[in-house]
Amino acid sequence: MVKTGSHPSAIPKAILDLDRIVHEPARLAVLTVLASAEEVAFLFLQRVTGLSKGNLSSHTQKLEAAGYLETVKAFQGRIPVTSFRITEEGRTALRLYHQQLRALLPKEGKP
Amino acid sequence: MVKTGSHPSAIPKAILDLDRIVHEPARLAVLTVLASAEEVAFLFLQRVTGLSKGNLSSHTQKLEAAGYLETVKAFQGRIPVTSFRITEEGRTALRLYHQQLRALLPKEGKP
DNA sequence: GAAACTAGTTTGCAATACAAACTAGTTTCG
DNA sequence: CGAAACTAGTTTGTATTGCAAACTAGTTTC
Numbered sequence: 139m140v141k142t143g144s145h146p147s148a149i150p151k152a153i154l155d156l157d158r159i160v161h162e163p164a165r166l167a168v169l170t171v172l173a174s175a176e177e178v179a180f181l182f183l184q185r186v187t188g189l190s191k192g193n194l195s196s197h198t199q200k201l202e203a204a205g206y207l208e209t210v211k212a213f214q215g216r217i218p219v220t221s222f223r224i225t226e227e228g229r230t231a232l233r234l235y236h237q238q239l240r241a242l243l244p245k246e247g248k249p
Numbered sequence: 250m251v252k253t254g255s256h257p258s259a260i261p262k263a264i265l266d267l268d269r270i271v272h273e274p275a276r277l278a279v280l281t282v283l284a285s286a287e288e289v290a291f292l293f294l295q296r297v298t299g300l301s302k303g304n305l306s307s308h309t310q311k312l313e314a315a316g317y318l319e320t321v322k323a324f325q326g327r328i329p330v331t332s333f334r335i336t337e338e339g340r341t342a343l344r345l346y347h348q349q350l351r352a353l354l355p356k357e358g359k360p
Numbered sequence: 361g362a363a364a365c366t367a368g369t370t371t372g373c374a375a376t377a378c379a380a381a382c383t384a385g386t387t388t389c390g
Numbered sequence: 391c392g393a394a395a396c397t398a399g400t401t402t403g404t405a406t407t408g409c410a411a412a413c414t415a416g417t418t419t420c
Contacts, residue, residue: 147285150278150298161274164377167261170353179253180399187261193378195400200376216386218398221251236354242281243347243354275408291368304409306369311407327417329367 149242159204160235164189164197169232172207172224180220198222206231260353270315271346275300275308280343283318283335291331309333317342 160166167187172178184194201207206228210221224232271277278298283289295305312318317339321332335343 147282147297150282153274153278153281154299156274158274161272162377163264163267163269163272167264170264171258171261174258177251179251181397182253186258188265190379191399192380192401196377199400218385219251220399239350239354243350273408292366301410302368303370303411307408310369329416331368 152238153242156238157231157235159200159206160231162197164193165201166235168194168197168201168222169206169224169228172222173229173232177210177221177223180222183222201228204228204231263349264353267349268342268346270311270317271342273308275304276312277346279305279308279312279333280317280335280339283333284340284343288321288332288334291333294333312339315339315342 160169164187167189168183171183171186180194180198183189183198184191187194189197198207198209202209204227205225207222207224210223212219212221271280275298278300279294282294282297291305291309294300294309295302298305300308309318309320313320315338316336318333318335321334323330323332
């Protein structure tokens with residue numbers, strides 16, 4: 139029988155409401171790391187995510203534009219070092235994203 | 250203290266391994282609906298997802314190209330009706346995706 | 361038989377994501 | 391010293407998306 143009408147679940151539309159800034163895997167990885175530490179250096183982030191520098195740079199810029207992280211520029215001796223901190227907004231967005239995902243995951247062990 | 254080294258979790262890289270075909274919200278919504286019924290009509294799918302026709306059409310084509318659904322063309326009277334069925338591969342991919350998400354979601358009620 | 365409607369596809373455009381190439385400076389070594 | 395190689399990160403160009411407006415093909419209504 140072909141489904142053409144009747145009781146649509148609300149889940150499909152909820153999926154479309156996911157925060158695309160967070161949903162992008164590269165950025166989700168970044169936010170996840172940032173959420174686990176006070177401040178994280180660029181190169182550390184690059185190593186743990188495996189992203190290229192360029193790619194990481196643009197994703198962190200996008201996250202900064204969204205207000206989800208802040209960039210800290212400093213020097214280690216005379217070498218420039220860029221680090222990042224997740225903001226409260228970023229933490230909130232990540233938490234919300236997790237909640238939304240939980241809501242749309244079927245209960246463990248469904249056919 | 251800035252994090253520059255030490256014990257990287259494996260999660261960040263796992264996030265990057267998510268199946269992008271499934272990860273796109275529009276397609277995840279489609280697959281989710283298809284997984285819940287034997288066969289689903291185009292227009293029904295459009296209504297429950299809220300996607301535009303063009304958008305839905307291209308996503309179903311992409312899912313078909315990935316082998317995750319099959320398209321069934323038929324006539325209802327003299328009107329053409331397109332329906333979709335999830336394939337075994339599609340079901341497997343969706344299940345795997347769910348497992349991966351579960352693995353990377355923190356335990357309920359973490360700060 | 362023109363106008364309006366149904367069902368879906370193609371198209372063109374804007375926004376990504378990504379890595380190669382570049383910038384700016386530092387350290388090493390002949 | 392000064393060229394070569396290295397560090398840290400940004401900018402750029404390109405290829406891929408995601409999306410809806412415009413189109414195709416046919417059907418029903420007036």
